[in-house]
Amino acid sequence: MLYDAIIIGRGPAGISCAIYTTRANLKTLVIGKNDSVLLKAGKVENYYGFEEPVSGRQLLEAGEKQALRLGAQIVADEVVGLEKLDHFTVKCVNGEYRGKTVLLAPGAPVAKAPVPGIEAYEGMGVSYCTTCDGFFYRNRKVGVLGYTDYAVHEAMELLAFTRDVTIFTNGRDLSISPAFREQMDAFRINTGKIKGLYGEGGLEGILFEDGTQEALDGLFVAYGSASGVNFAMKMGILMNGKSIAFNERMETNISGLFTAGDCTGVFKQIAVAVGQGALAARGMIEYVRKLGKPAE
Incomplete structure (x- = not known):
């Protein structure tokens, strides 16, 4: 099966993107383990629209329910590789998925291995x-x-x-x-x-x-789980220090590969991640429509 949009990461950036791409009638797949750092946030008081504090878990679960209602698919799996030939191939522990465009939104880079020196x-x-x-x-x-x-x-x-x-x-x-x-x-x-x-x-x-x-x-x-930076290094994506570089459309230097969220190195806030996800979605929608008929 060929997806229009594959999103790596189940945090606010990835789910925000999925909401937009699905509403635009793009066949959308979200891949990621349920391990967002937002799950550890007991009270979120600075996100727009909530009179009372809300937990990070509540925000994540509400976002996923919204994306699922609109038609997105969510797979709980770990991504271990990413390649591009005619289309992108996302390699996971339990299988492979093909997509016309991909969003890297796996969160911040993992810490280096704890080896002195x-x-x-x-x-x-x-x-x-x-x-x-x-x-x-x-x-x-x-x-x-x-x-x-x-x-x-x-x-x-x-x-x-x-x-x-x-x-x-x-x-x-x-x-x-x-x-x-x-x-x-x-x-x-x-x-x-x-x-x-x-x-x-x-x-x-x-x-x-x-x-x-x-x-x-x-x-x-290869300590812990692969991060967006690991994929970036393998594919030759331009970096801005330790973060993934991107343009005004949230697209990397590889055509069709977008990024959003903490892996971009921008102000690490839920509102920023959600906004970047929306911007990336717009770029992905335009990219797929230029290719022709969406996947079925």
Whole structure:
């Protein structure tokens, strides 16, 4: 099935966009885990139209009900990859979806892995993009730092370049869905807690808190869940510092790929996210209509 609009993220920006695209008769799919930071907001007092404080959960649930009533589809899944050929392909833990246009609205970038001194090796053996840098590690020993489906997805991408891949969980228990468990036999797993990295002029290996160490040519960070910035780095999207760059239509430098919400680095408020979602929707609607007949 080909969607007119696929929205990555179930927060205010994504749902706001879905309301507009659905009302414009675009076949719209929203993908995301129910993990918005807004769920932790017990009282919201500065959002327009509410005389009394309202919880973040209430706002999110009301928005989703509105989008569903209008005809949007919402899928609870984790996005692990995004590609564009003729159309966009959004890769999730439980399947793939194709769309004419995509909105990146997954919230703020995830925090970097808690490994002391990792910043010193960024670009010198530590990478955040298997698509960008995997080629440089052909037939070499590499690792993926992470413990979720996202880490397994990145490790699988590295198999195109080397069979010597280890997943380092940094002391965390693996949290892998059934869809990815059968892939685990292709990798070694190291659950040791990392003390730091070592190497002169570049990464040479990992030091563990138990006193052991392991030599390594390259380390790819896929800690926690993939963020909008991860997708941006893989696809060559222009960045503004640590945030995704966009124009007045909320479109990135990749045609048909839009962004909204906290991942844009703008004032992190619900009202801003909702407004950006609406602006992005207008751009997506125009983009799809220029392509021709909406998806059925």
